[in-house]
Amino acid sequence: MNAKELPLDLEAGIATLKRERNAVVLAHYYQDSEIQDVADFIGDSLQLAQEAAKTTADVICFAGVHFMAETAKILNPGRIVVLPDLDAGCSLADGCPIDRFRAWKARYPGAIVVSYVNCTAEVKAESDVIVTSSNAEKIVRALPTDRPILFAPDKNLGRHVAKQTGRDLILWQGSCIVHETFSERKLVGLLARHPGAKVIAHPECEPAVLAHAHFIGSTTALLKFAIASTDKTFIVATEPGILHQMTKAAPEKEFIPAPPEGNCACNECPHMKRNTLEKLYLCLRDLSPRLEMRADLIEAARKPIEKMLAMS
Numbered sequence: 176m177n178a179k180e181l182p183l184d185l186e187a188g189i190a191t192l193k194r195e196r197n198a199v200v201l202a203h204y205y206q207d208s209e210i211q212d213v214a215d216f217i218g219d220s221l222q223l224a225q226e227a228a229k230t231t232a233d234v235i236c237f238a239g240v241h242f243m244a245e246t247a248k249i250l251n252p253g254r255i256v257v258l259p260d261l262d263a264g265c266s267l268a269d270g271c272p273i274d275r276f277r278a279w280k281a282r283y284p285g286a287i288v289v290s291y292v293n294c295t296a297e298v299k300a301e302s303d304v305i306v307t308s309s310n311a312e313k314i315v316r317a318l319p320t321d322r323p324i325l326f327a328p329d330k331n332l333g334r335h336v337a338k339q340t341g342r343d344l345i346l347w348q349g350s351c352i353v354h355e356t357f358s359e360r361k362l363v364g365l366l367a368r369h370p371g372a373k374v375i376a377h378p379e380c381e382p383a384v385l386a387h388a389h390f391i392g393s394t395t396a397l398l399k400f401a402i403a404s405t406d407k408t409f410i411v412a413t414e415p416g417i418l419h420q421m422t423k424a425a426p427e428k429e430f431i432p433a434p435p436e437g438n439c440a441c442n443e444c445p446h447m448k449r450n451t452l453e454k455l456y457l458c459l460r461d462l463s464p465r466l467e468m469r470a471d472l473i474e475a476a477r478k479p480i481e482k483m484l485a486m487s
């Protein structure tokens with residue numbers, strides 16, 4: 176053990192703790208590659224929620240951001256849910272505080288409220304149905320046509336779903352600090368240098384970037400598309416953590432991260448990147464930090480999540 180009482184071989188230490196705690200590690204694709212490599216399951220938001228719903232582990236270690244771990248807790252109130260860093264948030268969730276959300280909802284009595292899973296449990300509790308980027312289109316298509324539909328908090332995903340479904344959606348004006356940074360100008364320059372490349376993009380990107388995309392989908396959909404495609408070069412407009420699984424699954428292909436406008440690393444999600452392998456080891460060892468929630472909030476937020484799982 177070193178000074179911080181961490182084993183030198185963190186991976187081996189994590190494997191031992193997983194056995195001792197009967198723990199499952201769920202990781203999102205935006206996690207560092209070393210975290211993805213110790214996970215029992217890697218997926219997009221929908222798959223991670225589905226996996227959390229069916230786990231029999233005593234402890235769920237959620238390597239992702241707060242709203243994702245919260246969803247796992249809502250589906251598993253009796254299990255211990257830990258996450259490496261409790262402060263791993265999300266700009267979409269932060270940009271939709273419950274008091275403003277309630278005031279917005281109140282302006283549209285009788286509307287159906289659809290919320291993207293990237294929101295707080297309080298917002299979920301006051302929504303009719305939750306969606307993720309992989310099922311939003313399907314769920315919106317299935318909604319009744321005689322009532323207005325509110326969609327929060329991501330305006331870019333909402334606009335994309337409205338376009339795909341032909342439904343009128345009233346949009347909350349939120350966006351993701353990561354996906355709004357991709358530069359259309361630099362993307363066009365990259366396409367000129369790689370004429371055969373396919374642009375694959377997450378629907379949280381701005382419309383100007385989505386307009387250049389050959390394929391738009393959730394993180395898992397982007398991965399599946401890249402693996403199945405006969406093309407060899409892909410410009411990937413989402414958080415570059417996903418490139419780890421892309422290059423593992425298709426090492427013969429080239430994956431180029433779409434660049435941000437500035438000379439910065441702002442295409443990396445600062446929230447996701449708060450998690451480290453060390454913190455993951457410590458949260459399994461100490462069973463802390465833990466996700467704790469009020470029983471009434473769990474109860475209220477579970478209904479629209481279960482509706483989503485049933486409609487997916």
Ligand code: 13P
Nearest residue numbers: 219220221307308393394
């Ligand atoms: P996915 O559901 O596509 O994994 O997206 C999650 C997310 O936070 C995108 O920024």
Ligand code: SF4
Nearest residue numbers: 265266351352353444
């Ligand atoms: Fe939230 Fe954007 Fe990070 Fe996804 S990439 S967790 S939407 S801040």
